[in-house]
Amino acid sequence: MELLKKKIVEEGRVLPGDILKVDNFLNHQVDVRFMEAVGAEFARRFEGVEVNKILTIETSGIAVASIVSKYFGYCPVVFAKKMDSLNLDKEIYCSEAFSFTKNRNYRIMVSKRYLSADDKVLIIDDFLANGKAVLALKDVVEQSGAELEGVGIVIEKGFMPGGQELRKSGVQVESLAVVKAMDDEGNIEFE
Amino acid sequence: MELLKKKIVEEGRVLPGDILKVDNFLNHQVDVRFMEAVGAEFARRFEGVEVNKILTIETSGIAVASIVSKYFGYCPVVFAKKMDSLNLDKEIYCSEAFSFTKNRNYRIMVSKRYLSADDKVLIIDDFLANGKAVLALKDVVEQSGAELEGVGIVIEKGFMPGGQELRKSGVQVESLAVVKAMDDEGNIEFE
Numbered sequence: 005m006e007l008l009k010k011k012i013v014e015e016g017r018v019l020p021g022d023i024l025k026v027d028n029f030l031n032h033q034v035d036v037r038f039m040e041a042v043g044a045e046f047a048r049r050f051e052g053v054e055v056n057k058i059l060t061i062e063t064s065g066i067a068v069a070s071i072v073s074k075y076f077g078y079c080p081v082v083f084a085k086k087m088d089s090l091n092l093d094k095e096i097y098c099s100e101a102f103s104f105t106k107n108r109n110y111r112i113m114v115s116k117r118y119l120s121a122d123d124k125v126l127i128i129d130d131f132l133a134n135g136k137a138v139l140a141l142k143d144v145v146e147q148s149g150a151e152l153e154g155v156g157i158v159i160e161k162g163f164m165p166g167g168q169e170l171r172k173s174g175v176q177v178e179s180l181a182v183v184k185a186m187d188d189e190g191n192i193e194f195e
Numbered sequence: 196m197e198l199l200k201k202k203i204v205e206e207g208r209v210l211p212g213d214i215l216k217v218d219n220f221l222n223h224q225v226d227v228r229f230m231e232a233v234g235a236e237f238a239r240r241f242e243g244v245e246v247n248k249i250l251t252i253e254t255s256g257i258a259v260a261s262i263v264s265k266y267f268g269y270c271p272v273v274f275a276k277k278m279d280s281l282n283l284d285k286e287i288y289c290s291e292a293f294s295f296t297k298n299r300n301y302r303i304m305v306s307k308r309y310l311s312a313d314d315k316v317l318i319i320d321d322f323l324a325n326g327k328a329v330l331a332l333k334d335v336v337e338q339s340g341a342e343l344e345g346v347g348i349v350i351e352k353g354f355m356p357g358g359q360e361l362r363k364s365g366v367q368v369e370s371l372a373v374v375k376a377m378d379d380e381g382n383i384e385f386e
Binding site: 027028032033034035036037039040062063066067069070071073074078079080081082083085114115117118 | 219223227258260273
């Protein structure tokens with residue numbers, strides 16, 4: 005998606021440790037009109053794919069998924085939660101993931117009320133890097149017996165193994181921008 | 196908002212400890228089409244109020260705020276973050292709040308890049324109870340020198356002090372449903 009690449013180059017910042025900060029439109033401040041263009045692009049890429057639920061993970065995935073939903077027939081968005089909460093159901097699917105930016109493991113949970121064998125699920129997330137968050141979501145989908153119809157990612161770090169691992173497992177992964185390389189001088193190269 | 200009250204009665208669950216669970220459409224699964232109706236209602240209530248930024252707080256506020264934005268000219272949505280993250284800017288506004296559901300204090304942060312004296316801010320959140328989250332957001336707005344134009348809340352617990360405290364301070368608070376009382380049998384009474 006050319007507009008996205010342009011936005012990453014113009015508004016993104018590369019920080020030491022392979023961190024690409026796109027806080028300006030995706031992770032802290034959200035450019036909602038732009039996210040609608042992202043939604044339309046996902047709809048184009050997954051044309052003909054039947055989806056009745058979008059699954060994402062807190063925090064940064066929620067804005068994208070919520071805006072993308074209307075391009076998939078306003079299907080419900082379920083966001084996996086990252087930690088225990090006193091008022092979360094006991095009846096949950098649970099999996100474990102590793103956070104690249106926070107450098108630690110965490111548990112994710114989805115209530116069994118909101119995911120079942122009837123669902124055709126599109127996973128949406130802001131970033132794909134080591135893939136651990138998406139793999140944990142995929143695990144949750146499999147536990148529920150639902151169909152995983154695809155994975156839509158805004159920015160993939162193509163130099164990290166997540167995308168390859170997911171595609172190898174047979175999942176349709178659509179990343180709207182794939183970063184091939186970046187350096188501390190702020191140069192960003194796309195696939 | 197009658198449709199919201201109906202949804203709360205039909206889909207909400209009252210749990211011990213004055214917890215109102217509306218995970219079905221607001222806090223875990225998001226009914227996006229319904230959230231558009233929520234956005235339209237906020238636009239009606241804040242008609243004539245100039246807003247160029249929506250401020251919310253992770254996690255549950257993000258979906259609402261992201262969908263509501265288009266009813267306020269697609270203005271950017273900024274979500275305050277709840278904890279330290281390795282890749283968050285050092286240049287931040289910071290405040291402290293208390294979580295009712297998690298029963299503990301937490302810090303919130305907004306990057307100085309995304310809030311300034313030029314901004315006319317509408318705070319959006321899913322719940323208003325003790326008001327600590329919104330007061331922390333208000334504190335952040337004041338630190339930035341921005342104007343706080345109003346506070347839009349999906350569900351207010353009218354039997355808790357947050358709404359009264361905020362209104363006393365002169366802020367326009369618009370809550371789309373105000374719960375006056377609820378009990379462990381699941382009865383919910385609105386103002």
